[in-house]
Amino acid sequence: MPEITSSPHISVRNLTMAYGDFIVMRDLNFDIKHGEIFIIMGGSGCGKSTLLRHLTGLMVPEAGSIYYDDLDFTKAEEELRNQMLHKFGVMFQGGALWSSMTLAENVAFPLEEFTDLPPEAIRETVELKLALVGLRGFEEFYPAEISGGMCKRASLARAMALDPEVLFFDEPSAGLDPVSANRLDELILELRETLGTTIVVVTHELASIFAIADRAIYLDVATRTMGGLGNPKTLRANTDNEGLRLFLNRGMVGISSPHDPATGAPFVVSSNPRRS
Amino acid sequence: MNPDERASAIEALAITREGGTLHVRLKGKWTLLTPGRPSPSVVQAEFSREGQLPSAMRIDMTGVTEYDTALITFLLKCHDLSMTTKTHFDFDSLPEGPRKLLVLATGVRVVEDVRPHVARLDPITRLGWWAKGMADEIISIFQFLGDCTIALWKLLRGKARFRWSDVWLEIQHCGVDALPIVTLIAFLMGLILAYVGAVTLRPYGGLIFIANLVGLAMVREMAAMMTGVIMSGRTGAAFAAQLGTMKVSEEISALRVMGLSPVEYLVLPRMIALFLMLPLLTLYANFVGMFGGLVIGMTMGLSSSQFIHQLTGAVDLTNFSVGMIKSFFFGLIVAATGCLRGMQCGNSSAAVGLATTSAVVSGITCMVVADAIFAVIFNTLRM
Secondary structure, eight states: OOOOOSSEEEEEEEEEEEETTEEEEEEEEEEEETTOEEEEEOSTTSSHHHHHHHHTTSSOOSEEEEEETTEESTTOOHHHHHHHHTTEEEEBTTBOOOTTSOHHHHHHHHHHHHOOOOHHHHHHHHHHHHHHTTOTTOTTOOGGGSOHHHHHHHHHHHHTTTOOSEEEEESTTTTOOHHHHHHHHHHHHHHHHHHOOEEEEEOOOHHHHHHHOSEEEEEETTTTEEEEEEOHHHHHHHOOOHHHHHHHTTTOSSOOOTTOOOSSOTTSOOSOOOOO | OOHHHHHHHHHHEEEEEETTEEEEEEEEEEOTTSTTOOOHHHHHHHHHGGGSOOSEEEEEEEEEEEEOHHHHHHHHHHHHHHHHTTOEEEOTTSOHHHHHHHHHHHHSOOOSTTSOOOOOOOHHHHHHHHHHHHHHHHHHHHHHHHHHHHHHHHHHTTOOOOOHHHHHHHHHHHTGGGHHHHHHHHHHHHHHHHHHHHHHHGGGTOGGGHHHHHHHIIIIIIHHHHHHHHHIIIIIHHHHHHHHHHHHTTHHHHHHTTTOOHIIIIIHHHHHHHHHHHHHHHHHHHHHHHHHHHHHHHHTTOOHHHHHHHHHHHOOHHHHHHHHHHHHHHHHHHHHHHHHHHHHOOSSHHHHHHHHHHHHHHHHHHHHHHHHHHHHHHHHTTO
16 A cells, blocks of 8 residues: 655645635645545535635635645646646546536546546446446446436546546535445545545534545635644644634534523534633 | 504513512423514513612523524523623523523633625725626636637647547537427528518519528628527536536636636637537528528529529628628637636526526627628628
């Protein structure tokens, strides 16, 4: 199994993200190592998906740079940029499968566009990738004919088509039942184990975060910058950031209700917050 | 409030002061449908009376027989009042149900600056925003046209990446599938023109000249224009809706992160298809329109050979090419406006609707403007 080497795979330097005049996050600095499972977490609307859109080149930074293996992605010329993009795989929140194509065609598309594989080899690869996400036998279905969870998995199969070096997941478990979400987590771990893929996940599902993360970055909506960086379990125990502590404890710290001593009410404080 | 209601209101609410504590006693039915519920302003009035604020507020609702949201709303207002005046609000006096709801409602502090600023702007500021919006719009149009030009240049050099299968599919959608509607409209256009011609020409005994009128009007103007309008409503709208939905569902992002140009993959096939199909449909509409004229001519007593002879004498290649040249441009205009609006689409289903509407409106507008420009050009060229 590949080990996590120390050289950074992705480096983000002084990244400021904005929509027009509205600054979403400023001065983000972090590294993601090779083969690491890195989580981008934060409350709703804090800019998690926006950060992902910057990392995948869908949005241009207001300021700062993003490096992949020491190559500046933000300033890359079209050809280099496209080469770098081919090493990415992205699983979008809603799947984003091309609705005019069957699942097999969706997965085959990047292979047809970017490789010289013969049709037979492409077909076999597509079958394998769909089998990996548990969708064997659904090759000829259109995205509209399968469930949302299946669309997500098919989207993962498409993202894995070119054996990418980095896989990005945008809210992989959103809208999935707990069993499917758990299976997806296991799949993510498996992918890292077997292929050594660097994995970046945007999520706010605590169960997933604690289950798969090597390290995580917390985007603090209050200060509009990074609120914490490190292993989530360590962060939960040690962070000074009130927002992050609440986040990692499902809000079960610090909110107390002197008026209602009864237990069981939804707004009541839980016991045992691990406070620093 | 009629006297009965007032009486019941007074009965439902009694406020007394005992030392620094304001006792609010609630009685009877407190439901949304109870007539003449007391408003929280009564409590507020009591607060400021006697020139001195109470130090605590205690609500006694033991006399309440039935309550729903109305009561909780009242309690929340009382609580807000106690917060603003820094009066102690006694939660303990409330029964468990309303107390829990109230604690939930007041548990999270109201965040002041999260609401978007919808303050009324003065006209100058609004004008400024409008101008800024227009500038952005114009920039995005030019960006799109630039992208299209680059894609077209790549296509001419054989370097554009897109699938010919998409082109064939679009050709079927905007060509073959549009035949029935084009047939109907063109036939009726020819028919209408013939009737209009008959009204003017019959008194002079020149009924035969309706062949000239129908022929010239169809080949120079009506066939290209009507086909363009049909295709704008049919295909331009479809392009905008398709691309807009693809944008909403991130399908366009999925192309981008693979380093593929959405303009090449999605816009180019549609442009090619419509650029090829609109002239063909126009050609077809020409003949169907003339046939419509012929049918009316024959019902008015002209013979078909007379009509056709007159028609072929009137419509020469110049007239014919005027319409055909225009139809190529109309094809580009319809495809470009449809795709542009689709690519500009926002991230909601409402935005897809707007994009579709806007595609049809701007498509038809641009087409009419282009037609006027062509009219001037052809007139100058004496075509």
